[in-house]
Amino acid sequence: MKQSQIKSAETSKINEDEYGPLSGEKPYCDMFLSKTSVKPPYNLYLPRKMQKWLPSSGAPVVLTCGKYKWDVFYGGEKSYHKFNRTEWKKFVTDKNLKEGDAVVFELTECSANKIDLRVIVLRDDLPYELIIKDEDKEGARSDNPIILG
16 A cells, blocks of 8 residues: 555544553554654654564554554655654644653554554653652652652
8 A cells, every 4th residue: 555545644533541551462662752753854763673573665554542543654664764754743743742752652563554553652741749849858869769669
């Protein structure tokens, strides 16, 4: 299937939780988003760890995040392993992604004609309750860490 044959950057609802554990059986990668992946030129290069599982010639991709999905095109080797800019920009805009946010891509299905990636977004900003304001509080300094367990 060629890029022109898929509906680019359309969203539609599906029934899935936005967060949840990875399957543990499927390939995945995680990455922090750089300025150029969330602002012009909207380039998202998939890490080598994921490239080895994807078709080198590229293929249509369905990004599933929460209750929604987005159609994008993965260009393979000829695009240096990145998504179509216009379609990726739609995902970035819809999810309000910012520089420093992290994404986890889990490969749920892959063939020469279709790639399904489950996406988990981890925000760069912490909830107000977790921000340490007093230097004497546990975790505010390296010599006073928060101990888990």
